[in-house]
Amino acid sequence: MVPGMDSLLPVTPRLPPHNVAAEQALLGALLANNKAYERVSEFLAAEHFADSIHGLIFKAIQQRLENGQLADAVTLRAQFEHSGQLVEVGGAAYLAQLLSATVGVINAGEYGRVIHDAWLRRQLIDLGETVVNRAFGDAEGLIASEQVEAAEQALFDLGKDTATGGGFLGFDRALTQAVEAAARAFTRGEGVSGLSTGLRDLDAKMGGLHPSDLMILAGRPGMGKTALATKIAFGAAKSLLAEAREKGGPMAVPKAGVAVFSLEMSADQLATRLLSEEARISGDRIRRGEIDQRDFDRFVEASRELSLLPIYIDDTPAISISALRTRCRRLQRQKGLDLVVVDYLQLMRPAAGTKPENRVQEISQITQGLKAIAKELSVPVLALSQLSRAVESREDKRPQLSDLRESGSIEQDADVVMFVYRDDYYLQQKEPKEMNFPDREKFHAAHDKWKEDMSMVHNRAELHLGKQRHGPTGKIDLYFEAEFTRFGNLDVTHGQDAY
Secondary structure, X not given: OOOOHHHHOOXXXXXXXXXXXXXXXXXXXXXXXXXXXXXXXXXOOHHHOOOHHHHHHHHHHHHHHHOOOOOOHHHHHHHHXXXXXXXXXXXXXXXXXXXXXXXXXXXXXXXHXXXXXXXXXXXXXXXXXXXXXXXXXXXXXOOHHHHHHHHHHHHHHHHHHOOOOOOOOOHHHHHHHHHHHHHHHHHXXXXXXXXXXXXXXXXXXXXXXXXXXXXXEEEOOOOOHHHHHHHHHHHHHHHHHHHHHHHHOOOOOOOOEEEEEEOOOOHHHHHHHHHHHHHOOOHHHHHHOOOOHHHHHHHXXXXXXXXXXXXXXXXXXXXXXXXXXXXXXXXXXXXXXXXXXXXXXXXOEOOOOOOOOOHHHHHHHHHHHHHHHHHHHOOOEEEEEEEOHHHHHOOOOOOOHHHEOOHHHHHHHXXXXXXXXXXXXXXXXXXXXXXXXXOHHHHHHHHHHHHHHHHHHOOEEEEEEEEEOOOOOEEEEEEEEHHHOEEEEEEOXXXXXXX
16 A cells, blocks of 8 residues: 555545434424424424424424414415425425324424434534634634633533423422421521521521522622621531531531632632631731740641631632632532632633623623522522722712622622621721811810710621522621621620620
């Protein structure tokens, strides 16, 4: 054989997956008995047919049936004659031929799934070709890691848009699930059926954190959003550890954990903050090294306790929604996952390969992606959000739903919206200055009044539930230690932290 001749041997081209016989049989069944449409209407569409003529016929049948009209060879012939498409679909003879290929109504669903499966395979082939072509060149300006994200996003979108699951859930099963949730709340006490936040009054208001919920925690800079989100993550992880030990003994390991995506702070900064809260040593003193041996021993002891908690931190800056989804899936598969915390959503990027027209559309894509993750993985997702400057221009600076940046999409997609607010933050800025008063007596009177007001709000914070799909809204009072940026339960009887 001449060298290189093997490359000239004929290659049989591989045709994209299709099943024309199944398409003809299904169309025949639909024309013979319109009830067959009920078995495919939920998942089959005209574009799923490999033969465009069959897609055109299916669309005509679909339109007539959904308008409450009869769809058979006679009515379709009249419709195609009127639209000038009769020749395009093969004429009246082809419609009659389809009737001869008919299958029973019972088998219509199976043929529909064969057609849908072939279409899905063709989509996968197209997607694979796109991935290969992107890898060979960078026409879209995507680096290799972004191409991986784009491919993952495309696969996720394909799976989400073509899912044939779902459908009705029997009311008996729905009732069983509702009773099981109530039983969990009854067994745990204090009305907590979900995952505990570690904050007594928040758990009482929400019943804990529930699977598939997207929760937004918003506030102006300096209010303590990250500290509160960290407290909730910490409380949830402690709850998971306690539950595992209660069932499996003191050495038991939780079967699921808490994922924290820290886009603003590094993992070691977040860990230092947690240690500062637990050891009750100022984070500022830790950074400057202004601690004695006793403080350091307490610091090490706290780190031993915290190391047992099932918390996983990802500090990738500007992570995309597709990368976040992939990492959550992987963590759920490898370690188990019961809560996702994102700090914060305005620092996230939309899926690689997408180009939203404006910032509002971009945020909408991100919040929809977070909600999809919550539903797909059946875990609560807590995302932090910045508030617009509109708050600062009001006399009462307590946040409202309209203060959310790009609020339309955030408010719409979220199941729960919470606002953290601290009166002392703004009151500190209003400390009277002697130069602004005509005499010292008036200055001292004003300053004494200011100190009295400060004492009323000292170590206090407010958490406002602005929206909750499944429960009440309202204000929750919390304890706040600025030195440790630490939130806790407020003992309103004694005015102290009740832990």
